[in-house]
Amino acid sequence: MSYTKRELVEGAMAELGLASYSFDLMPEQLELALRRLDSMLAEWNGRGLRLSYPIPDGTSDSDAASDSVVPDHAWEAIVTNLAVRIGPSYGKQVSPQTLTTARHSLNTVMAKAAMPGEMQMTDLPTGAGNKQLDQPFMDGPEDALVAGPDSALDFN
Numbered sequence: 001m002s003y004t005k006r007e008l009v010e011g012a013m014a015e016l017g018l019a020s021y022s023f024d025l026m027p028e029q030l031e032l033a034l035r036r037l038d039s040m041l042a043e044w045n046g047r048g049l050r051l052s053y054p055i056p057d058g059t060s061d062s063d064a065a066s067d068s069v070v071p072d073h074a075w076e077a078i079v080t081n082l083a084v085r086i087g088p089s090y091g092k093q094v095s096p097q098t099l100t101t102a103r104h105s106l107n108t109v110m111a112k113a114a115m116p117g118e119m120q121m122t123d124l125p126t127g128a129g130n131k132q133l134d135q136p137f138m139d140g141p142e143d144a145l146v147a148g149p150d151s152a153l154d155f156n
Contacts, residue, residue, distance in 0.1 A: 002071070006064040008078055009033040015083035016092045034062045036086050041070075041078070049113050073112060077105035 003011075009030060025033075041053040051070045056062045070078060080102035087094045094102075 003068050003075060004065055005034060005037060005062065005068050006030070008037060008068055008075070008082065009064070011075075011079035012037075012082035012086060015079055015098055016087050016090060016094065018090065018092070030064055032089065033082070033086055034064055037078070037082055038062050040082060040085060049110055051109075051113075074109045076101065077109045080105055 010025070012033065013025065038056055041051065042055045044051065045053070045055060051074050053068055053070050054066065068078075080098055083098060084094050084102050
């Protein structure tokens with residue numbers, strides 16, 4: 001089970017210093033933060049960073065209680081980058097540590113998404129990195145001309 005959308009928003013609020021014990025999130029503030037979260041992850045999706053986050057069809061389709069379905073390694077990047085995006089809406093300036101964490105965690109998520117999975121190639125031609133166990137060397141070149149000295153040669 002991954003984090004809910006509400007937990008991601010609350011994490012961003014806590015990053016801004018608006019912790020739940022001193023700041024109650026109003027429904028319209030939650031709606032605004034959810035829209036910013038949806039738009040941020042839609043932008044990341046457009047950049048090729050697909051985290052399986054369910055992007056809603058419209059602005060009113062986002063449910064705060066729904067599961068975000070993002071992997072755990074992306075949580076820090078989402079929370080800190082969302083805090084950077086919504087901080088000015090609350091008159092809060094994010095700390096330099098939060099900015100650094102946001103940048104580094106997003107770079108980590110992008111690097112993990114860019115790293116291709118391991119593959120086993122079975123049809124790689126010999127000489128392109130594929131060596132057979134019983135035939136460590138490539139075969140010699142074949143004669144392109146198979147006509148002998150006394151046979152006829154046809155040209156098309």
